[in-house]
Structures are given as structure tokens and as C-alpha cells.
Amino acid sequence: MPSPPEGHGLGPHVVGLRVVVRRVLPGETGPSGGPAMTDVLGTCLSWGDGVCVVAPDGPGAADRAPVEIRIADIVSGKPVPPRPSARLRIEPRAAQVRALALWPDLETEVLGDWVLRRSPTATARRANSVLAFGPSGVAGGDDAAYARVVAFYDRPIAAVLPDSAEDALFRGHGWVAESNDDDTLFQLAGVATVRRALRSRPQAAPVDVELVGTHPGVVEARLGDLASGIAAYDEDWVGFRSIEVRPEARRRRLGLAVMDALLDWGAEQGATTAYLQVLADNAPARALYAGLGFTTHHAYRYLAPPGR
Numbered sequence: 001m002p003s004p005p006e007g008h009g010l011g012p013h014v015v016g017l018r019v020v021v022r023r024v025l026p027g028e029t030g031p032s033g034g035p036a037m038t039d040v041l042g043t044c045l046s047w048g049d050g051v052c053v054v055a056p057d058g059p060g061a062a063d064r065a066p067v068e069i070r071i072a073d074i075v076s077g078k079p080v081p082p083r084p085s086a087r088l089r090i091e092p093r094a095a096q097v098r099a100l101a102l103w104p105d106l107e108t109e110v111l112g113d114w115v116l117r118r119s120p121t122a123t124a125r126r127a128n129s130v131l132a133f134g135p136s137g138v139a140g141g142d143d144a145a146y147a148r149v150v151a152f153y154d155r156p157i158a159a160v161l162p163d164s165a166e167d168a169l170f171r172g173h174g175w176v177a178e179s180n181d182d183d184t185l186f187q188l189a190g191v192a193t194v195r196r197a198l199r200s201r202p203q204a205a206p207v208d209v210e211l212v213g214t215h216p217g218v219v220e221a222r223l224g225d226l227a228s229g230i231a232a233y234d235e236d237w238v239g240f241r242s243i244e245v246r247p248e249a250r251r252r253r254l255g256l257a258v259m260d261a262l263l264d265w266g267a268e269q270g271a272t273t274a275y276l277q278v279l280a281d282n283a284p285a286r287a288l289y290a291g292l293g294f295t296t297h298h299a300y301r302y303l304a305p306p307g308r
Helices: 092-102 141-152 165-172 191-200 254-269 283-291
Strands: 018-029 035-048 051-056 067-070 074-079 107-111 114-118 158-160 184-190 210-215 218-223 227-234 237-245 273-279 295-304
Touching: 018 051, 018 067, 035 067, 092 114, 092 184, 092 227, 092 237, 092 273, 092 295, 107 141, 114 141, 141 165, 158 165, 165 295, 184 191, 184 283, 191 254, 191 273, 210 254, 218 254, 227 254, 237 254, 273 283
Parallel strands: 237 273
Antiparallel strands: 018 035, 018 074, 035 051, 051 067, 107 114, 158 295, 184 273, 184 295, 210 218, 218 227, 227 237
16 A cells, blocks of 8 residues: 655544645646646545545535545645534624624614614613724725714724724724723534533523513523523524523522523524623633533624723
């Protein structure tokens, strides 16, 4: 059997793993006059009898046949991380726009690709700030968009991606961190994954969680006056906010019971993706959510003019 080149990272051990393989194209000449080469990225289906078979991934992969590669033609290769799930490939702005469903009375105004958000009832920053992820694209440029933001709010706040051009834009106008809070993490997980994780945990004593529909696509879970939480469904996503447990009732898994009820409701609506948001320095909550299968999709921060 031909042996892979010295230092090669491939072999029978990569069957079932995602790999990248660089191979020579026999009989073809490359731009420099030497042998032509090409890369194949995908899952290794088999390795043996002098052949490596790779199922390509990426756009259009479903219509592409597995690629048979002679091991003797392999120049280099190695295992690579699994391809991120479709839910993790969504752009941060698009994920944030879906999460607007959590605020059913939200008033929004499009400012190019920015979104001005204001709520007549909620005080949360997510409901009372400009979502400035990426260039605004408005006539006059981002400086014109900035002026509109300042005029729109009594107390302007901007949600921006860390170290982005928008972060620099607002800081260039003297804006600073809106509070002492750390960056906020937008986290995603598969609904089925979270449900399995919840079911595998020790259960609290049986509790009666009441679900109350507050608006179309939004429910509040209430466990007497001890715990509560809110969920919203939109476009096969279910999100959570304001999951709270009274101090005297903590460490009884009541928050998980509320989340479980809200998750079941979301699954009944057809949700396949769950999301929530947590401060980066909230280590206990992050550990809890990681144990349920949540992964950070992106981080963002709030900026505001100093003294306002």
C-alpha cells in the first residue's frame, strides 16, 4: 500500500473526521509549470487499498459525489474542526433581529442596516438602543447615521460588536462603556440538545408551571410567586429572557423547571434553535448554559455618551 508523505496528518485514524486534503492532479500542469494541485475539504469516508474517499462539504455539497483520492497523490492533509452548524453560521445582526421577538411592544425604525429600538414599557438595554452591527449604509455615511441616533433617544445607547468599526465610530465621538457590565454573549443551542440535557439532570420536586400567553408568539411561565420567565417564538427559534427565581427559593432547580416548560412550549411551536443572552463575567450562569449545550455565537457591548 502506498505510504502518505512524511509528516502527513492523515491515515486510517481520520475515517469519520472532517479533513482537508491537498492532492496532485495527475497529468495536469499548474500555473507555475509544476504539477497542478487542488484541495478537498470534507468528511473522510474510508482509507484503504491505496485510496482515500472524502465526502465534500460546503455549498452544494449535497449534489456532489464523494471524491476518491489516490493516497500516492496526496501532498498534505490534516484533520480540521467540524463544520459549524447552520445556526452558528447566521450573521450576528440577523440573530439579533430574530431576538427582537422577545419584546412584543418594541417600536423599531430602520436606519439603513442599523435598527433603532425603543420600548414604551421595558427598560432593558436590548429594547432601548440602536443595533449597530456593520456599516449603516445610509446616505451621508455612518456620521449621518450617528447624528440620527443621538436625535432619536433621550439617552442614546448603542449595541456594537467589540473592536468593530462601529465600536470605533461611537468611541471616536467620546462614547464609553454604558455600565460596568462585561460584554454580553449571545448563545445558541439545538432545542433537542437542551431538552435532553434538562431531562438528564436530577429533577426538582414536581412543580406546577403555569404558561400564560401575553402576546402572539410570547408566553410567560410562572411558578407561583417563586420563579418566572419569558419565551418568544419566531422563525423556528425560541428565545428566553427574564428567568428569575426569588432568593429564598434558589438552589431548588426552579429556574430549570421554568426553562423546561418554556422549552417544551417552543418545541410545540416548531422551534429547533434556542437562544439566550448572558454576561461574559457571569461564570455560574455560563457554566449552567454550557452544560445544557449552549455555545456563544457572538459577543457585543453597550456604549453611551459619558455622563448620560
